Amino acid sequence: MIKPRYPIAWIAALLLAGRCATAQLAEPPAPPPLQPPPAVMVAPAPPPDTAAGALAEAVGPVNGEAATGLARHYGMSWGEAWRYGGSIMWFILALSILGGMLVIYFLFILRPAQVAPRLLLSELRDRLGEGDMNAARRACEHRACPLSSVTLAALDHIRGVSTSEVPLLRELVEAEGSRQAENLQSQTQFLLDISVITPMLGLLGTVLGMLKAFGSIAQDVAAAKPVILAQGVSQAIITTIFGLIVAIPCMVFYAYFRRRVSRMVALLEIAATEIMTLLITRPRA
DSSP: OOOTHHHHHHHHHHHHHHHHHHHHHHSOOOOOOOOOOOOOOOOOOOOHHHHHHHHHHHHHHHHHHHHHHHHHHHOOOHHHHHHHHTTHHHHHHHHHHHHHHHHHHHHHHSSHHHHSOHHHHHHHHHHHHHTOHHHHHHHHHHSOSHHHHHHHHHHHHHHHSSSOOHHHHHHHHHHHHHHHHHHHHHHHHHHHHHHHHHHHHHHHHHHHHHHHHHHHHHHOTTTOOHHHHHHHHHHHHHHHHHHHHHHHHHHHHHHHHHHHHHHHHHHHHHHHHHHHHHHHTOOOO
């Protein structure tokens, strides 16, 4: 028979072993040992000049290419502008050539030497002072100018009547002088006409360009292309620009020549008055 004290000892030993095993299971595992962080190598910063130079070298070619591309994409040569302007540009060109020729012509004729030449006036003084009407006529026929026309009208009147009256001679000289002045003034009106017509041609090109641009949209919105719209708007703008380029200088020259004609008319009036005085006071045969 087993003695009671031995089972008790065995039970106590089993309970102690179970508690030790439970305590080991409840204990958290030990953390792994910490590893040192990896070393990071930092490159030294370049000097300010070197950094700016590298940035300029990297950005420079890109900006240059972009600027070239923008100029090539948005720029427009004279040939492209002429092509976009259409047939209206030919009429504007013709009027610009005509305006340039008129400016050169007026610069030549609107001068004292072409309206009332001093040499002719001096010769008429001498011939009319001597009473030589035929020599005065030959001098006027040899030098055609407004003063010659006024003098010839007076000489023809004197030769056609037996006795010339002073009021009638004065009216005749004034009428011929007014006709010559009107002739000079009417010639400068061509510049005014060109300065009015060319903007109207530009406006016509504007209307045609807008019709071309929006006509395609009106027909079919899906078929409208940006190229067609751009061409129509370009025609609308270019014709107006070229019309104003021609009209503005023509208007400026017209204002200048209008004042110049006024001075020439005043000079012609003075010379005609002197010729009439010489005809009235000429010695009679």
